[in-house]
Amino acid sequence: MHIHLLYFAGLREALGVTTETLVLPTGVDTVATLREFLAARGAPWTALVTIKNLRAAVNQQMAGQDTHIQAGDEVAFFPPVTGG
Amino acid sequence: MSVTIQEADFDCGQEIAAICTGREDIGALASFIGLVRADTLSEERIDAMQLEHYPGMTEKALAEIVVQAKSRWELQAVRVIHRIGRLVPGEQIVLVVVAASHRGSAFAACEFIMDFLKTRAPFWKKEETAHHGQWVEARDADDFAADRWEKTRSEK
Numbered sequence: 328m329h330i331h332l333l334y335f336a337g338l339r340e341a342l343g344v345t346t347e348t349l350v351l352p353t354g355v356d357t358v359a360t361l362r363e364f365l366a367a368r369g370a371p372w373t374a375l376v377t378i379k380n381l382r383a384a385v386n387q388q389m390a391g392q393d394t395h396i397q398a399g400d401e402v403a404f405f406p407p408v409t410g411g
Numbered sequence: 412m413s414v415t416i417q418e419a420d421f422d423c424g425q426e427i428a429a430i431c432t433g434r435e436d437i438g439a440l441a442s443f444i445g446l447v448r449a450d451t452l453s454e455e456r457i458d459a460m461q462l463e464h465y466p467g468m469t470e471k472a473l474a475e476i477v478v479q480a481k482s483r484w485e486l487q488a489v490r491v492i493h494r495i496g497r498l499v500p501g502e503q504i505v506l507v508v509v510a511a512s513h514r515g516s517a518f519a520a521c522e523f524i525m526d527f528l529k530t531r532a533p534f535w536k537k538e539e540t541a542h543h544g545q546w547v548e549a550r551d552a553d554d555f556a557a558d559r560w561e562k563t564r565s566e567k
Contacts, residue, residue, distance in 0.1 A: 336463055336535035337546040380549070387468035389531065403465060403533075407549030410462070410493060410534025411445050411505050411525060 328398035335405035338381070341374050351396070358383045359392040361402065380407050413489070414473040416464060418496040421506050430488045430510050437487050441517035442508045443525055449500035455540035462495045462504070465533035469493075476527040480509075483523065483564075484516040491524065493534065523560055530557040 332347050339345055355364045362383075366376040375381065383390045384403040396402060423442055431437055447460045477489045488510035498504060507524050511517040536547040 333465070335465055335533065336537070384465070384468055384533070387465070387471055389472075403468070405465070405533065406535065406546065408530065408533050409536045409547040409549055410464070410532050411529040 330396060330398065331401045333401065333403040335403065337406050338374060338378065338404055341371050343371070356396055357392070358385065358390050358394045358396065358402070361396060362392075362404075375404065378406065381405075382407055414470060414477065414491045416466075416469055416473075416493050416495055418494060420494070420503060421492045423506055423508070426490050426492070426506060426508055430490060430508060434487070436512070437510045438512045439514040439517040440508065440510050441514070441521040442506065443521050444503055445505040445525075447498045447500045447502050447504055455542060457500060457538045457540055459497050459499045459539040460504075461497055461537040461539060461544070463535045463537070464493075464495050468533050472532045473528065476524055476531060479527070480520045480524050484511065484520045486511050486516065486520055489520070489524070491528070493528070493532070495534070497539075526553070526556040526560060529553045 328351050330349055330351060332349055334342050334344055351361070351364070355361055362375045362381070366373050382405050383394070385394050385396060386401050423444060427440060427442065431440070447457070449457050473491055473493070477491065480486060480489065486509055488508070490506070490508040492506040494504055505528070507521050507528070509517045509521045509524070511520065530553050538545050538547060
C-alpha cells in the first residue's frame with residue numbers, strides 16, 4: 328500500500344528529506360510500526376525511534392502510537408510544536 | 412470566525428475594526444499579540460526567527476481550536492493570524508482577537524486559544540544567531556498551560 332510521508336523542522340533537517348511516497352510491507356499498519364520500519368533504514372533514520380517526544384499526524388490530525396495507517400494516508404513526523 | 416497563516420505583518424487595530432464595525436452586541440474584546448524576542452537561554456543574541464509550519468494541517472488545527480473555544484464560551488467573533496517565514500526581534504508573530512458580550516469570556520477564550528495554539532498547532536521556530544541556527548525546544552510550561560483547561564472543562 329502507498330502512503331505519503333512528510334517530515335518537518337529539526338527532523339526534516341536531520342533526515343535531509345521533506346516528503347516521500349512509500350510502499351508499506353504487510354504488518355506495518357500503525358504509527359509505531361511505521362517508525363520502526365523507517366528506523367531500520369539505519370542512520371540518520373534511527374532518529375524516528377530515538378528523538379524524544381517525536382509527534383505524528385495521520386491525515387493532518389495529531390496521532391498516537393497506535394493510530395492505524397491505511398493506503399493513501401498522509402503521515403507526518405515532527406518534533407513537539409513551538410509556535411505562538 | 413477566521414484563521415489566517417501569512418508572511419505579511421498584521422494590524423491589530425484594523426482587525427478589531429473589521430470585527431466591530433456595524434455591530435452593537437459586542438461588549439468585550441480581548442486581544443493577544445506575540446512578538447519575537449531577542450533574548451534566549453543561550454549566550455547569543457537572536458538575529459531572527461524562522462517559522463515553519465505544516466500547510467493544510469495548521470489551518471485545520473487552528474480552526475479546531477477556535478471551534479473548541481466557541482463550545483466553551485459564548486463568543487461573537489474570533490480572529491487568529493499567525494505569521495510564517497523569517498521574522499526579526501520586535502516583529503509580531505501571532506494575533507488572537509476574541510469578541511464576546513462580557514470580559515470574562517473574552518479574556519478566558521483568548522488565553523485558551525493561545526495555550527492550545529502553543530501545544531497543538533504545527534508550527535516550529537528556529538532561532539538564528541550570528542553563529543548558528545537552533546530549533547526552539549517545546550516547553551513543559553506550555554503543556555501544563557494547555558492541560559489545566561482540561562481540568563476546568565466543566566466551568567463556563
